[in-house]
Amino acid sequence: MATSEDAGAEVNLYSARKEALIKPLLDRFSEQTGIEVNLVTGKADALLQRLKSEGAKSPADVLLTVDAGNLHRAKEAGLTQGVESATITSAVPENYRDSDGHWVGLSLRARPIIYVPERVDPSELSTYEDLADSKWKKRICIRSSSNVYNQSLVASLIFANGEEATETWAKGLVENMARPPMGGDRDQIKAAAVGECDLAIANTYYLAGMLTSDDPAEREPAEQMAIFWPNQDGRGAHVNVSGAAVTAAAKNKEAAVQLIEFLLNPESQAWYAQANGEYPVREGVEISPVLAEWGEFKADDLNLETLGELNGEAVLLMDRAGWK
Numbered sequence: 335m336a337t338s339e340d341a342g343a344e345v346n347l348y349s350a351r352k353e354a355l356i357k358p359l360l361d362r363f364s365e366q367t368g369i370e371v372n373l374v375t376g377k378a379d380a381l382l383q384r385l386k387s388e389g390a391k392s393p394a395d396v397l398l399t400v401d402a403g404n405l406h407r408a409k410e411a412g413l414t415q416g417v418e419s420a421t422i423t424s425a426v427p428e429n430y431r432d433s434d435g436h437w438v439g440l441s442l443r444a445r446p447i448i449y450v451p452e453r454v455d456p457s458e459l460s461t462y463e464d465l466a467d468s469k470w471k472k473r474i475c476i477r478s479s480s481n482v483y484n485q486s487l488v489a490s491l492i493f494a495n496g497e498e499a500t501e502t503w504a505k506g507l508v509e510n511m512a513r514p515p516m517g518g519d520r521d522q523i524k525a526a527a528v529g530e531c532d533l534a535i536a537n538t539y540y541l542a543g544m545l546t547s548d549d550p551a552e553r554e555p556a557e558q559m560a561i562f563w564p565n566q567d568g569r570g571a572h573v574n575v576s577g578a579a580v581t582a583a584a585k586n587k588e589a590a591v592q593l594i595e596f597l598l599n600p601e602s603q604a605w606y607a608q609a610n611g612e613y614p615v616r617e618g619v620e621i622s623p624v625l626a627e628w629g630e631f632k633a634d635d636l637n638l639e640t641l642g643e644l645n646g647e648a649v650l651l652m653d654r655a656g657w658k
Contacts, residue, residue: 344370345589348385350378350399351576355609363596369589378404378482385413385581392583395590398440400576403482403489405437406642414579417591425598425616429637430575439575440597441612444633445487446571447562448534448541450526459562462491462572465533466506474507475522475531478515479652482645483537483574488652489644490572490636497651504655515658520544520552527555534559537574542611542624563631570632574641575615 349356353375360371376384378399385392385408397408408414409432416435423431430439447459458469465474477484491500512531519536523544526534544556563571578597580590596602603614608622 343368343586343589344372345395345586345593346372346393347374347396347398347593348381348394348581349373349375349397350381350404351375351610356398356606358609359597359602359605360593362602363593367589367592367596369592371593382408382411382413385583386411388583390583392581393585394581395584395586396578396593397581398576398578400443401482401486401574402437402439402577402638402641403486403574403645405432405575405577405579406639406645408579409434409436410642413582415582415584415587417580417587417594419591419595421595422591422598425595427615427617429635430615431577432579432639433637437577437579438594438598439577439615439638440594441576441603441607441610442573442615442633443537443539443576443612444563444571444573444631445483445535445537446631447564448523448526448536448559449562450532450558451560452558453532456560456562459564461565461568462487463495463503464564465510465535466503468506468510470510470533472510472512473532474510474535475512475525475533476507476515476535477518477522479649479657483519484535484657485645485648485652486574486641487535487572488648489641490634492644492647492651493636493640494569497647501651501655504652504657508656523559524555527558538613538625538628539611542622545624546611561628563629565634566632569636570634573613573633575638576610576612 414436422438426438519540522534522536541556544552547553578594584590600619603616603619607614
């Protein structure tokens with residue numbers, strides 16, 4: 335609810351999410367509270383660098399970006415501040431938010447194995463660890479080691495299996511790559527669809543976005559693919575978040591927290607997750623029909639702070655393994 339103190343208030347948001355995927359919610363927030371939201375969009379790395387360059391003079395109040403690795407980097411660089419909010423802590427499970435209140439997940443994305451049913455029997459699939467088996471030699475498409483999604487996946491493997499075992503695994507995975515890493519997650523799916531590989535590692539929302547696209551060049555490759563949820567007999571499939579943080583330089587902290595709380599209410603969660611093809615971070619919110627078709631799965635309940643803490647180790651390990 336708006337308060338008299340909110341009249342004329344504003345909040346400045348730096349968002350790595352495209353305008354179309356967040357602006358309708360921001361407009362709704364402004365309508366309900368009277369707080370104007372000034373939106374700046376850009377790539378995650380560019381926004382982090384901009385916050386560093388601007389320092390204490392930054393006009394940004396809220397940073398919205400993807401991957402716990404990026405959110406952790408922002409915290410470690412001193413670009414965020416801790417906030418206390420009972421609304422946030424009650425809405426978001428503990429493993430999807432920073433223990434010091436520096437960031438909170440807004441939506442969940444999984445990174446499963448996406449395969450071509452015509453060439454892969456799902457009974458052959460089991461775990462991320464199995465992707466290093468020689469039966470997958472020259473059959474896997476995955477993007478480069480510079481991508482934070484892969485860095486976070488490797489960080490989760492380090493936590494689960496240790497550094498030495500994960501390095502051995504990464505070397506096996508590199509041997510099984512069908513081609514040198516190139517392109518984004520959608521490119522891995524498209525490569526599998528045209529026969530360059532049989533398995534693609536990609537985040538679920540990319541496949542969801544392709545399946546709901548009006549562009550046949552996006553939709554048709556996706557329609558040839560199926561999802562396999564790995565590690566279901568163990569820790570579960572790797573998941574990550576898109577999330578938000580109040581910046582260290584925030585001049586409008588109260589409005590910033592209010593905006594984040596708004597993005598976590600059930601109605602916003604339903605819209606935000608559906609628009610992005612992701613899973614709501616808040617329990618009890620209905621998922622999109624596309625995601626519902628993929629069925630329920632067991633997610634790794636690893637505290638996502640760990641992904642950031644192990645990011646440097648993951649990057650060095652991938653480099654030693656020859657993961658370009």
